Each structure stands twice: as C-alpha cells, then as structure tokens.
Amino acid sequence: MKRSNEPLFWSLFGAGGVLSALIAPVLILITGIIAPIGVWMPQQALSYARVLAFATHWFGKLLLLAVIALFLFHAVHRIYHGMHDIGVHGGTAAMTACYGAALLGTVAAAYLLLAIGF
Amino acid sequence: MADTRTIEIEVLRYNPERDTEPRFQSFQVPFSHDTSVLQGLQYIKDHLDGSLTFRWSCRMAICGSCGKMVNGVPQLSCHVFLRDYYPGKVRVEPLNHFPVLRDLAIDQSDFFESKLPAIKPYIVPKQDKPLAAGTHRQTPQQFQQYYPYSQCINCLLCYAACPQYGLKPEFTGPAALALLHRYNADSRDRGWDERAELLNAEEGVWGCTLVGYCSEVCPKHVDPARAINQNKVNSTMDYFGVRKLLMPKGDD
C-alpha cells in the first residue's frame, strides 16, 4: 500500500483549524460587522493609517501571513474532502486546484506584505 | 392482558433468488414494556412470516450478531425496545454500507475476511517467549492503554455509521483501525512496523474525516474515532521521521 501524503496537508489543516477556532469568529465579527457598522468598535479602528501601520510592523506582517495562509490551507483541505463527501471526485486535478489555490494565496499575501515595506 | 399493545414494524425484504431490488413489508406486532426490537423480529418469524431472515444470538448485547438499522440508526436490535418507538412505526433495515445478502442479513465478508486480518489482530512479540519463561507482566496503567479498544465485539455498527466506508469500501474502517491501535498500544506487542504500511496509507487512518458517528453508535464505548485520530498524529510523526525520536521507549 502506498504511504499517503495526507500528513503534510493534515498538519496545515490542523494548524489552520486551531488558529481559526481561536480568532476567526472575532475577526469576522470585527472586520465584517461591528467595525463597518461602528457599534462596539469605532469605524476608524480599521482606518487606512492604522491598518497600514499594523501591516508595516513585522509582528503585524507575521500575524496577517499566518491568518491568510493557515485559514486558506484549513479551508481547502475541508473543501477538497467535502467534495468527495457529496460525490464529486476531482482526483489529482481537484487536489492541485485546491491546495494550489491556497499556495497561491499564501504567496500573494507574502508578496503584498513585503511590498508594503518595513 | 393489560400491558399488550401493537406496533407497526416495517422490515426490508430481499430474496436474491426472486428480487432484483429490495422492498418494504409491514407487520403488526404485539409488545409489552420489555420487548426488544429483536423480539419483535422473532415474533414476526415465529407467528407471521417464517421466511424473514436475520442474524441474532445472545440477546444481551455481547455477541455482536444482531446489528440492524432501526429508524435509520445503527443499533443492536436486542438492545433497543419497541416501547421507545411507540406509537410511531419501527423501520428495520440491514446495516448500512454492506451488501444485502437476504432480508436483514448483510454480507460481512469484507470485514471478517479482509479488513480484520489485514491489521494483524494478534500480539506480535519482541521475541517468542517459551512457556517456561512465564507470563507477560503488565501494570494496571499499561493495561488501561489498550483496554477500552479491546472491548470491540465486531458488531459492525461503526461501519454502518461511517459514511467514508460507505463511499469508499477500500477504507479499513473504524473497528479494524481501533483493533490495530489496541495491539499497537499493548505493552506486550512490538508490531508497529508490521502494521505501519496499512496505517499510513489512504486506506488506513487517512480515510477518516472525523465524522465521529462511529464512536456515537458503538455499544461497547470503544471510541474508534479516538483510536484513529490518535494514530493520525502517530502517522504524521512517522511521516516526518520523528516518531522514534518522540517515543524512544519503543512501540506503544
């Protein structure tokens, strides 16, 4: 029997699962609901100046990269296996599309964060 | 008779010599407060339709023979009672994800002839111990490492519960993987390497997506979901070559 390469993807899935279980709900709440509306969070909390300052700082870059990369790898792992659950068998093509998309997103995030500068 | 009511039991019928596909047949079955679903089936066979075919043996939830789908849930039919379904009807079907042999009996050969032997369900000792050397010794703590997983009665309810086995029968499945862990976790066993190829494969632990229903339905609380997912960690450590590093005391 062939050794599965799942451990690699499962580790990324697990890391993303823990991170998203910890902070995804609050991030969605802040960025998607309370800051845009301005309740319990001033709209200016996510102003251009403040967010740029955060993304310029090395810690901010690290956090943003971790969030984008790990959330994506977690999500595509579930999406890939979820497709099998609903009877859609994409095989190698689906696998490449899913994990490839996550990799692309990670690379794009890293590039953009570096482009912002220090 | 004060206590006798009747309930509708609807059973799946399939005769391979006559039918191209299964159909349902309903029976009115008298029952009292302590009549199990199995006894309901036995009433049908004894008094209403002697051709109804189903497996059973001990009538006390220990032999693992009488597994059926009862209203869509895998159950030991001797372990659930008609009173709890009344006044609704009780639909009894063969365990899911196995081919139907006849009526409520399934083809169990995939588990007993293929999956179970494949995991090497026996102690693989470091060295063969002659009888004169005496018995193995084990502390209570070492015993607890594998005891729950040794309680499996091979009833196959977990396979009926597992959609991944249903979608892809090549998956080794909950009970076999729980038993694989039972042997690996036994301090008398040194068989990790022999079982590793299967464990690390897609057909091994990696076929599981932690639906978790297997552990929900297990009548012996074996917790196959835990056995499998603990071994996802072991398999990952093995994959990155750090398993021996993190477990220097040998197999467990």
Added chain:
Amino acid sequence: MAQARTYVRPMQGWWRRNPYFVRYMIREASSVFLAIYTLILLVGLLRLTQGEAAYEGWRAVLGSPPSILFHWLALLTVGYHAYTWWKVAPKTAPDIRIGGRPLPEIAITGGGWAATVVASVLVYVIVRWM
C-alpha cells in the same frame, strides 16, 4: 455454495438521512465561508498596497448590506466550526492521565473554549486600542 446475488444500496443523499450527518456537512461547509472571508482579507491587503483611495473603496464594500449578511452567515458557520473543533479535539489529544485517570474530554474542550475567549478578547483589545 453458489454466490448469492447481493444488493448494494446507493449512497446518494446519505447525509440527508440522519441529523448527525447534516450537522457534519454544516461543519464541513463552514470551510467555504472561511475561504471566502480569507479572500476578502487578501483583497483588503491588496487594496492597502494600492493606496488610501483603493483601501477606502474596499472598506465601503464591507459596509454594504450584502457584505454584512455574508459576514453574519460566516460568523455563524465559522463559530460552529470553532465549537465542533474543540468538541472533537479530545479525539486527537495524547493519552494524558492525572493520577491514573484519563483526562476528561470536557477539560480539553473547555480549555479550547477558554483559549478562544481569551484570544478573542485580546484581538478585540488590540484592534480597539492599539
């Protein structure tokens, strides 16, 4: 003995036949919302590099009713992911024993939830005041 012609039942619609499986599929579907949310963040990062006007454009879209609705749904499903994540975490945990007795599952699940609460408060405080 002649081999009987067994009947193989189809798997189509399997998850709709049991509430346990419905909940499982909702858990799995949460990943779609998480993926879309992450892409929204990625676009936000792109707009950040494109200057204040572009970034404010992204923020304006976040304030629109369809966006708010999406984020409510995302909050619910991703919240469900967090809930189920800690619920199943004990299945992957190593065999820790306290005085010979195994760690109760509620300890791991509770620990996870506590961590989520602490992390959420931390994130809120950081965004609000730093």
